[in-house]
Amino acid sequence: MKTLSLFIAVCIASTCYSQLKKLPIKKTADLHAFFHYTGKGERIISGHRGSYLKGYPENAIETFAYVLKNTPAFFEIDPRLTKDSVIVLLHDATLDRTTTGKGKLSDYTWEEVKQLRLKDRDGNITPYRIPTLQEAIDWARGKTVLNLDKKDVPMQMIADLLRKNKADHFMMVTVHNAKQAKFYFNDNPERMMSAFVKTEDALKEYEAAGIPWKNMIAYIGSENKPANKVMFDLLHARGVMCMISAAPVYDKLATVQERAAAYRDIFAQGADILESDLPVEVAEAMKQKH
Template identity: 80%
Template sequence: MKISTPTIMALLATLFAVSSGYTQLHTLPIKSTPDLQAYFHYTGNGKQIISGHRGSYIAGYPENAIETFEYVLKHTAAFFEIDPRLTKDSVIVLLHDSTLDRTTTGKGRLADYTWEEVKQLRLKDKDGKPTPYRIPTLQEAIDWARGKTVLNLDKKDVPLPMTANIIKKNNAATFVMVTVHNAKQAKFYYDADSRLMMSAFVKTEKALKEYEDAGVPWKNMIAYIGSENKPANKIMFDLLHARAVMCMISAAPVYDKLPIVQERAASYRDIFVQGADILESDYPVEVAAAMKKAAGVSDVASCLNCQPP
């Protein structure tokens, strides 16, 4: 029997993947701006989405590292909140703190180092142990994320016009979104590019009205409503869901700090039960496992469409 060349190539690719330990990434189904807006559009069907806070921050994998993003996507679909900052020579890199000490082998302020100097440093994991990984540039993260996931750029020291420009230069509005802390910032980005998706701080009814008065369409936003899972959130859930806006809770400051895995899992499940649509966490793989257990499914990635228990 003659085997066709395409079949042989497929078999070789499979053998290579097995022998090299390659694991297929769970990518997001987003190819265009309408896809992005539809993915984050609230419909009431119980869709639950995971956001990796700074990617993730676990043993062996540092925050704000491309290798960490890869690790997460090997286990579950997710998008990533990341932290762009400027070096001394105005290269945009990913680093949460203004100083290097906590997460890298360097010391002092990032702003005192050039990119060439920063490249020599290595990132630390959550236990403070150096890893083989270095600080990436935002450009490298954008290049990596295309066709895989969505990046949510937090607001640090990079000027808004500079952020808007790098997104425009890369034609990346289909998979790069921006965090905005108020309606003024949202209006700037919307005027710069009406396609941009934003993660907006909408913690109060007053803030909600300010966004509406600014004329920024809700289809361009998800709403961050805080870090506490409390009954009072229902007011904002109802107001935002009525506008087809997904609501996000961040577990990082509170529930990620719980010392026991089972306690964290229970808190993650309850955040969705109480009405959140998006959960941001330092432990996105744990969140996926908690969702999987609640839904009784075998595939973690399919939990992105799980119904709440």
């Protein structure tokens, strides 16, 4: 009986990770191939900050596991520095919205941050705490891909951590311009990037900087509009998948049905990757008939 109880406890603590819907990525070549546009109708889901639901806070490993129990996905996450320079996952510079803490993260040491608990979408306190980026890397290996947004962590610090962990085959970094992309490319010519490419001028800047398109997916904005077709066509011709984020607009629609219709239309209009606060809803929407 004790052995059975221990097994159940371990399974619960690990969120039964063997049941997760993992991405088929084991080496850098797999990462590049997974995010290469082929025109065969690939549809990939990205969890914006993981997800943000009742009982599941954003930027939490337990939330990533919940999503992967329901659908394959990768995750955009937010690295920030504590007072003693530990990299943790937190979107805001302040603790108030998503944790039981108050004030700036940068005023707290990691030992202090560990005592805080995360809040869910409705402001309810959960059992979960803020994870370190190192913990997220250790958890994600062999399961999914993490996309590191650009916050207050120096790029060299991020690059050093990825190299130390030999993690570039399941990690990517968000870059807002060609200069940032050039830094990461020079540091590792195989590094994958989620690049802001919202205009033709931006596209030309990446090409002028000599960044290979095989190293990038392209974030083109949060609006599903006809004008996006120009960027879709330009980027698809270069083998680049295009991502729309539903988080600021379409995730906020009032009903599940409205959101589902919006998600389906984003893919129908030409996007290959949909980033959402509600990745499980996106997966369900894609199963439904129009």
